[in-house]
Amino acid sequence: MSEDRPLRGRKLADRRVRVDRPHQPFFRYAGPGQLVAREAASRPTTAVGRAWARLKSTAIGRPLANEEEIGERLAKKKALAIFSSDAISSSAYATEEILRVLLIAGAGAFIWSVEVAVAIALLLGVVSLSYRQVCRAYPSGGGAYVVARENLSQLAGLVAAAALLIDYVMTVAVSTASAVAQVVSVEPGLYGVRIEIGVAVIALITVANLRGLRESGNVFAIPTYLFIGLTLLMVGLGLVRVMMGDAAPVAPQPDALRAGTEGIGLLLLVRAFAGGSVALTGVEAIANGVPAFKPPEARNAAATMTTMAILLAVLFVGITVVADAYQIMPTMEGGQTVVVLLANAVFGGGSLLAVGFAVATALILFLAANTSFNAFPRLAAILAEDGFMPRQFSFKGDRLAFSWGIVLLGGIAAGLLVAFGGETHALIPLYSVGVFVCFTLSQIGMVRHWFSVREAGWRWRATINAVGAVLTAVVLIVVASVKFWHGAYLVVILIPILVAMMLFIDRQYRSTAAQLAVAPDRVVKPTRRDHRAVVPVAGIDRATIQAVNVARSISDDVLAIFIAQDPVRATEMRARWEAQLPHVPLVVIESPYRALTGPLLAYLEVLDRNWPGERGVPVTFVVVPEFVARTWWERLLYNQSVKRLRAALVGRPHTVVVDVPYRREDPESTPDTGRSAGGSAVSRPDPPAAT
Amino acid sequence: MSSISQGAFRRAVVGLAGGVSDERIVRLTASLARLQRAELVGVHVVEIDWTLPIDADVAGRSEEAQRVLDMAERTAEEVGQKLQPVLLQARDVGAALVDEASERDADLLVLGLPYRKKFGGDFAIGRTIPYVLKNAPCAVWVIREPIIEERS
Numbered sequence: 001m002s003e004d005r006p007l008r009g010r011k012l013a014d015r016r017v018r019v020d021r022p023h024q025p026f027f028r029y030a031g032p033g034q035l036v037a038r039e040a041a042s043r044p045t046t047a048v049g050r051a052w053a054r055l056k057s058t059a060i061g062r063p064l065a066n067e068e069e070i071g072e073r074l075a076k077k078k079a080l081a082i083f084s085s086d087a088i089s090s091s092a093y094a095t096e097e098i099l100r101v102l103l104i105a106g107a108g109a110f111i112w113s114v115e116v117a118v119a120i121a122l123l124l125g126v127v128s129l130s131y132r133q134v135c136r137a138y139p140s141g142g143g144a145y146v147v148a149r150e151n152l153s154q155l156a157g158l159v160a161a162a163a164l165l166i167d168y169v170m171t172v173a174v175s176t177a178s179a180v181a182q183v184v185s186v187e188p189g190l191y192g193v194r195i196e197i198g199v200a201v202i203a204l205i206t207v208a209n210l211r212g213l214r215e216s217g218n219v220f221a222i223p224t225y226l227f228i229g230l231t232l233l234m235v236g237l238g239l240v241r242v243m244m245g246d247a248a249p250v251a252p253q254p255d256a257l258r259a260g261t262e263g264i265g266l267l268l269l270v271r272a273f274a275g276g277s278v279a280l281t282g283v284e285a286i287a288n289g290v291p292a293f294k295p296p297e298a299r300n301a302a303a304t305m306t307t308m309a310i311l312l313a314v315l316f317v318g319i320t321v322v323a324d325a326y327q328i329m330p331t332m333e334g335g336q337t338v339v340v341l342l343a344n345a346v347f348g349g350g351s352l353l354a355v356g357f358a359v360a361t362a363l364i365l366f367l368a369a370n371t372s373f374n375a376f377p378r379l380a381a382i383l384a385e386d387g388f389m390p391r392q393f394s395f396k397g398d399r400l401a402f403s404w405g406i407v408l409l410g411g412i413a414a415g416l417l418v419a420f421g422g423e424t425h426a427l428i429p430l431y432s433v434g435v436f437v438c439f440t441l442s443q444i445g446m447v448r449h450w451f452s453v454r455e456a457g458w459r460w461r462a463t464i465n466a467v468g469a470v471l472t473a474v475v476l477i478v479v480a481s482v483k484f485w486h487g488a489y490l491v492v493i494l495i496p497i498l499v500a501m502m503l504f505i506d507r508q509y510r511s512t513a514a515q516l517a518v519a520p521d522r523v524v525k526p527t528r529r530d531h532r533a534v535v536p537v538a539g540i541d542r543a544t545i546q547a548v549n550v551a552r553s554i555s556d557d558v559l560a561i562f563i564a565q566d567p568v569r570a571t572e573m574r575a576r577w578e579a580q581l582p583h584v585p586l587v588v589i590e591s592p593y594r595a596l597t598g599p600l601l602a603y604l605e606v607l608d609r610n611w612p613g614e615r616g617v618p619v620t621f622v623v624v625p626e627f628v629a630r631t632w633w634e635r636l637l638y639n640q641s642v643k644r645l646r647a648a649l650v651g652r653p654h655t656v657v658v659d660v661p662y663r664r665e666d667p668e669s670t671p672d673t674g675r676s677a678g679g680s681a682v683s684r685p686d687p688p689a690a691t
Numbered sequence: 692m693s694s695i696s697q698g699a700f701r702r703a704v705v706g707l708a709g710g711v712s713d714e715r716i717v718r719l720t721a722s723l724a725r726l727q728r729a730e731l732v733g734v735h736v737v738e739i740d741w742t743l744p745i746d747a748d749v750a751g752r753s754e755e756a757q758r759v760l761d762m763a764e765r766t767a768e769e770v771g772q773k774l775q776p777v778l779l780q781a782r783d784v785g786a787a788l789v790d791e792a793s794e795r796d797a798d799l800l801v802l803g804l805p806y807r808k809k810f811g812g813d814f815a816i817g818r819t820i821p822y823v824l825k826n827a828p829c830a831v832w833v834i835r836e837p838i839i840e841e842r843s
Contacts, residue, residue, distance in 0.1 A: 010790055019751050028765060
């Protein structure tokens with residue numbers, strides 16, 4: 001199609017025509033018969049749709065194309081901030097968890113805190129070494145779930161996945177509660193609105209993550225590095241003071257917890273170890289998100305894992321050593337946290353550095369939640385691709401983020417925060433059980449992996465994983481038994497429920513796929529099947545006539561059905577129909593009980609039964625005239641019965657529902673019956689069939 | 692003209708023949724256009740012989756013609772430059788290119804020169820390039836395809 005008249009050239013005979021390219025704003029040809037949709041093709045056409053798109057674009061940014069995905073990948077520095085903020089931030093409360101347990105045996109038991117912290121750091125070393133190997137062996141991500149699924153069994157994989165999903169939800173709730181506690185430490189007046197602050201922060205992180213990986217990395221990198229820098233400074237300064245003998249014990253706060261009188265024993269140390277093991281939470285996140293790294297993905301992920309483990313060990317053990325030297329006493333819920341008390345002691349209470357540290361700690365604890373916002377949706381997407389979660393979880397949103405997973409995580413975590421009243425210590429018992437289930441399963445899985453591949457160095461790799469498996473299994477038993485009655489039993493109940501749910505979804509998808517499957521070698525031949533069209537009508541108007549015309553284009557066998565509520569109206573309708581649409585038979589059904597859908601469905605049944613058996617069941621096209629409302633209030637006024645009718649017909653065997661929309665603006669919608677019997681065919685667009 | 696000799700231009704028309712050299716010339720011109728914030732117009736001309744009217748529905752129905760322009764647009768976008776695609780029908784490709792460049796007030800017209808290996812190898816200079824070189828009101832760049840020497 002040419003644009004307009006030929007354009008004249010410089011010479012007399014040189015004429016040319018510019019050719020219209022109607023596809024150009026919406027599509028791009030990529031090959032023969034192959035089009036790629038442009039952004040404009042997805043642009044909403046209605047006013048409401050456009051307003052929603054504008055709002056979404058303001059909140060989360062413009063939609064990104066698939067080819068921009070590589071630009072969304074993370075370099076190591078940003079990836080450390082995104083994937084390690086969870087692990088690194090646990091150094092802000094892991095020491096406190098140890099001290100709270102040891103306090104039962106009196107302040108003198110604090111001396112054991114360093115030994116407990118070192119033992120946890122050693123465990124961290126083994127676990128991170130093992131996960132480095134997971135990164136290299138499974139570069140497509142998925143962490144413990146994929147390792148267990150591939151090397152143990154599908155069930156083991158699902159147990160790991162369920163534990164991980166619970167863990168990620170807990171991370172968001174615990175980190176946010178902990179961050180709010182940190183803020184309340186500095187400003188106690190905010191204790192009353194701690195839940196509201198927590199929920200608002202979760203909402204903000206949710207939106208930031210919906211904006212995509214790279215942007216959330218930009219937002220979250222600074223606080224992470226600020227926390228690392230200030231904590232290293234605090235630990236360094238504290239150690240110098242300890243060595244110089246300047247570390248004077250800090251007097252207990254008025255709201256300090258009372259020291260117990262229980263004797264120090266192995267059980268107490270084990271409980272302290274279980275409490276402090278929250279430091280290991282989040283270590284697996286990097287292994288789950290390997291594809292988010294810039295190439296070479298596996299190498300970069302493994303390097304980031306090592307950096308994270310070293311940083312976490314230094315910070316955690318450092319804080320514990322300095323806190324022990326200063327004899328910091330934990331306070332009651334709502335009071336100052338151990339790290340804030342320590343910062344006050346080292347930097348000086350109220351100093352810029354102390355306040356800066358408290359702010360950085362609160363920020364990184366908020367950001368720890370962000371790690372889960374990256375890991376949870378990725379795991380959910382892998383599970384969805386494997387058929388264990390609804391498929392929506394594998395769809396990427398406008399910004400190439402797994403939007404469904406992000407929104408679900410935000411919703412559940414906020415709900416949990418509200419349910420537990422925003423208290424960190426009420427949430428922590430639920431926390432580390434899931435993590436250690438994953439650690440143990442992935443380590444066992446890796447041992448089997450090395451035995452099956454037997455590549456260079458497999459013996460020492462398998463040994464590391466075996467040691468890790470034994471250690472994490474022991475910790476799992478300890479953590480589960482110590483924390484069982486404090487809330488960990490909930491995890492023990494939740495994991496089987498989640499696994500059962502995932503198996504149910506998988507079975508559902510499999511059975512549907514089996515029912516819908518077409519053999520790959522089958523050549524589909526054109527079939528001929530009888531069909532007829534039925535048009536439910538409520539009167540004669542332009543919408544009805546348009547529907548009747550559509551029905552006649554579908555089939556020669558067209559029948560109009562009018563459900564009448566009183567005999568007088570039925571007689572009037574028949575008279576008018578036979579005068580104006582004599583070529584289409586009308587069946588009038590009187591409905592003394594005023595029902596519309598029931599008599600229509602019953603009549604369709606009767607039609608089916610009357611069909612000659614030797615011709616097979618015909619396809620019935622139910623052609624429904626629908627008046628297109630222009631405004632929201634028109635939508636309330638019209639088409640309510642059409643919706644009911646459609647809902648009743650969906651799923652009816654051998655039935656196809658055809659909507660025929662009538663727009664008042666359509667010039668071609670003028671009826672073809674002319675102005676015979678009744679003058680104007682219609683004076684106003686009566687609500688069609690079923691309004 | 693002196694600015695063109697230094698590689699500077701403000702509006703360039705790139706003639707797209709639908710061959711392998713299209714991507715090369717678009718990429719090169721788009722990179723240069725991006726540096727100096729110049730406009731880029733990609734023109735593909737479908738030649739209509741005298742048996743058909745000039746406005747016959749030929750190019751609009753040709754997926755290949757659309758693909759040539761879409762690929763050029765995509766190549767330009769890959770280097771961060773916008774390319775305005777134009778599809779023309781004309782009796783003579785050279786004349787249409789010159790007229791389009793003239794009407795758009797372009798100061799540069801870019802063409803690719805393909806190399807054919809057949810019959811010992813030669814440049815397929817054809818009719819279009821000589822016509823454009825002789826008649827274009829602006830500077831003309833003819834970008835030669837590299838000759839890949841076969842090792843004996």
